[in-house]
Amino acid sequence: MYSSSIIGSTQTILDDFKLDGMMIRYSQFVPRLYNFCLSLGMEAGKIMPSRAFCSDESQGFPIILLAKQFGAFPFNHGRVGGIVSTDRHGPHATHGQDMMIIQASHVGYEPENQEFGVYRRIQTHDCHHSTNCGKISGTLKWYLDEYHFACENIFLEQNNNGQYQVSINNLLLHEDREEGLLLELEKIIAFDHNGKAELVRSLSTARCFKASNELIEQLKISKDDWPTGGGRAIGSLLTPELFKFRRQLNSEIEGAAQLEKNLIGAMPLIVTHPAPALAAAQILTQVEFDRTYRTIINEPGYNNRNLLFISGLHIDISPREDQIFPLTKFVPWAAYIQKTDGSHVILEQQELFDALIALDVQNDQQIDLEKEIQVMEETEEVQISYDFLSKK
Ligand SMILES: [Zn+2]
Numbered sequence: 001m002y003s004s005s006i007i008g009s010t011q012t013i014l015d016d017f018k019l020d021g022m023m024i025r026y027s028q029f030v031p032r033l034y035n036f037c038l039s040l041g042m043e044a045g046k047i048m049p050s051r052a053f054c055s056d057e058s059q060g061f062p063i064i065l066l067a068k069q070f071g072a073f074p075f076n077h078g079r080v081g082g083i084v085s086t087d088r089h090g091p092h093a094t095h096g097q098d099m100m101i102i103q104a105s106h107v108g109y110e111p112e113n114q115e116f117g118v119y120r121r122i123q124t125h126d127c128h129h130s131t132n133c134g135k136i137s138g139t140l141k142w143y144l145d146e147y148h149f150a151c152e153n154i155f156l157e158q159n160n161n162g163q164y165q166v167s168i169n170n171l172l173l174h175e176d177r178e179e180g181l182l183l184e185l186e187k188i189i190a191f192d193h194n195g196k197a198e199l200v201r202s203l204s205t206a207r208c209f210k211a212s213n214e215l216i217e218q219l220k221i222s223k224d225d226w227p228t229g230g231g232r233a234i235g236s237l238l239t240p241e242l243f244k245f246r247r248q249l250n251s252e253i254e255g256a257a258q259l260e261k262n263l264i265g266a267m268p269l270i271v272t273h274p275a276p277a278l279a280a281a282q283i284l285t286q287v288e289f290d291r292t293y294r295t296i297i298n299e300p301g302y303n304n305r306n307l308l309f310i311s312g313l314h315i316d317i318s319p320r321e322d323q324i325f326p327l328t329k330f331v332p333w334a335a336y337i338q339k340t341d342g343s344h345v346i347l348e349q350q351e352l353f354d355a356l357i358a359l360d361v362q363n364d365q366q367i368d369l370e371k372e373i374q375v376m377e378e379t380e381e382v383q384i385s386y387d388f389l390s391k392k
Helices: 026-039 057-070 086-093 134-152 213-219 258-264 267-271 276-296 349-357 369-378
Strands: 047-052 098-110 118-120 129-131 154-158 164-169 180-183 199-202 206-210 243-246 307-317 329-338 344-347
Touching: 026 057, 026 098, 026 307, 026 329, 026 349, 047 057, 057 098, 057 307, 057 369, 086 098, 086 276, 098 118, 098 276, 129 134, 134 180, 134 243, 134 258, 134 267, 134 276, 164 213, 243 267, 258 267, 258 276, 267 276, 276 307, 276 329, 329 349, 344 349
Parallel strands: 047 098, 098 307
Antiparallel strands: 118 129, 154 164, 164 206, 180 243, 199 206, 307 329, 329 344
16 A cells, blocks of 8 residues: 655645744653643542653653653553554543543754764663664665665756756656655656657666756756766755655554654655654654544543643653763643543644643642652562462
């Protein structure tokens, strides 16, 4: 099955997910999130928090803070990459009176060189860095490789008469490929009035066409970029409008391919972004909010319940060698709020940020995890009885 998404045609998608001025330090976000729940009419001690985070250990600090502030260990609603397991709504609904679900995809950030997509793994023998989110980065690799091949195998050149030409590797011209980067040829090469591509010459492994006026206009580059006497690789001038991807994806709902299904339509934007791992995590958060919200409103167990579903991005600040946890930042994206009378509303990014920031950062009901662990350690041990087995 070929997967595509209308989202890929929305060039503003990343611009609409603002990072500037939207980041909240996690330790100051979770108490506000708890107070937000109370402000919506939820009852202290009766809220069942749930999280849909990646399995990465870098997501542990947020989970610990959720347990501390909500006084309950959060239900696990997540799959690798921050995909929501929507088939777990029913069980979650039975575990508490009021419902809070938080979804977040994540990206690492190394402050030393201001790089997104990497994270120091303190438990490795030499504390080296690796990709973060590893699942997202692993998924992106095939698309980035395909894109870089195209960047290096499409050439711009100018003939002696000043005509702009574009040479394209034959592999990129096979439009019936089951998988690969597909060029939007009508935007790249000129076609005559009969709809036939204006072929200039055939080379051994490529074909040379007259460039389309749209390409010439779109690139808006100097004559030096259309050199004479030889081609110049198109490189980063291969912009998202000029190609798309096709890939065989498993049609299994929410299986391993869900993350890739969420991203494939927006991949041209992601692979041309200066920080692909960041762009992918943002888009994943956006798609997961939309997808999950539609399953929540159709879940009978959530009917007429106080419920908050919030999505955002985790930016995991790579820890120094002397730090146990990352200084994670939360960037809110959107929230769905539902009340027991059936009324509901969606808050967009700015409204959600403003609502959170307006709340008190103090939470008097937070628990002392060390003390609670000590209580459990000191409580008289319960002996498990097997007597019923012998009575059978
Ligand atoms: Zn991850």
